Amino acid sequence: RNTVDILGVPVDKLNMREAVNTVTAFLSKDKLHAVYTPNAEIMMEAQRNPYLKDILCQSDLLVADGAGVVMASKILGLGLPERVAGFDLIKNLFAETDNTPMRFFLFGGKPGIAEQAKKNLLENYKNIEVVGVRNGYFNSSDEKEIIEEINTSKADILLVALGAPRQEIWIHEHKNLLNVKVCIGVGGSFDILSG
Numbered sequence: 001r002n003t004v005d006i007l008g009v010p011v012d013k014l015n016m017r018e019a020v021n022t023v024t025a026f027l028s029k030d031k032l033h034a035v036y037t038p039n040a041e042i043m044m045e046a047q048r049n050p051y052l053k054d055i056l057c058q059s060d061l062l063v064a065d066g067a068g069v070v071m072a073s074k075i076l077g078l079g080l081p082e083r084v085a086g087f088d089l090i091k092n093l094f095a096e097t098d099n100t101p102m103r104f105f106l107f108g109g110k111p112g113i114a115e116q117a118k119k120n121l122l123e124n125y126k127n128i129e130v131v132g133v134r135n136g137y138f139n140s141s142d143e144k145e146i147i148e149e150i151n152t153s154k155a156d157i158l159l160v161a162l163g164a165p166r167q168e169i170w171i172h173e174h175k176n177l178l179n180v181k182v183c184i185g186v187g188g189s190f191d192i193l194s195g
C-alpha cells in the first residue's frame with residue numbers, strides 16, 4: 001500500500017479509478033477488507049478518540065472523502081491525487097458491475113430506505129445484484145440475526161450506512177463474524193440513493 005500519514009492515519013494515495021480497482025481486487029481474496037472514507041470531521045474526531053483512530057489505522061483501504069483532506073495534503077506536499085468521496089466510490093463500484101460481478105448487501109438507514117435504494121439501483125444499473133437489505137435501527141440483541149442474514153445472503157460487498165463513526169466501529173467490531181469480502185462505511189448514502 002502506498003499511503004500518506006494524515007494526522008496519524010494512513011490515507012491511500014489513489015485516484016478514483018485505482019480505488020475501484022483496489023476494491024475489485026479484494027473480491028478475489030479470501031478475507032474481509034475494511035474500507036473507510038472519513039471526511040475531515042471524522043479525521044478530527046479520531047484525534048480526540050484513540051479507539052476510532054486505531055480503527056482507521058487498521059483499514060485495508062482508506063480514502064480521503066473531503067476537499068479539506070486533499071487540500072491539506074496539497075499544502076503539506078503529501079501528494080494525494082484527488083478526492084475519493086465514499087458516495088462517488090460506491091457509484092463507481094455500481095457502474096463497475098458491467099465488468100465485474102459483485103453482490104451487494106445494503107445495511108443501514110431508516111426502515112424502507114435501503115429497500116428503495118435497492119429498487120433505484122436495479123433500475124439504474126442493469127448488471128447490479130443486491131442480495132439483501134436491512135435498516136440500521138436495531139438493538140444489540142438483534143446483531144446475531146443481522147450477521148446471519150448478511151452471511152446467508154452470500155454478499156461480496158457490505159455497505160454499512162449507520163453514520164460516521166458508528167459504522168466504522170460496527171465494521172471493526174464485527175469483521176471476524178462476517179463472511180463478506182469487503183465492508184464499506186457509506187454514511188448517509190442510502191438516503192441519496194433512495195431519492
Ligand code: UDP
Pocket residue numbers: 108109110135136137138161162163164165186187188189190191
Ligand atoms: N443511521 C442508522 N442507524 C442509526 C443512526 C443513523 O442507520 O442508529 C443512518 C441514518 O438513517 C442515515 C445515516 O445513518 O441514513 C447517517 O447519515 P448522516 O448523513 O448523518 O451520516 P454521515 O454521512 O455524516 O456519516
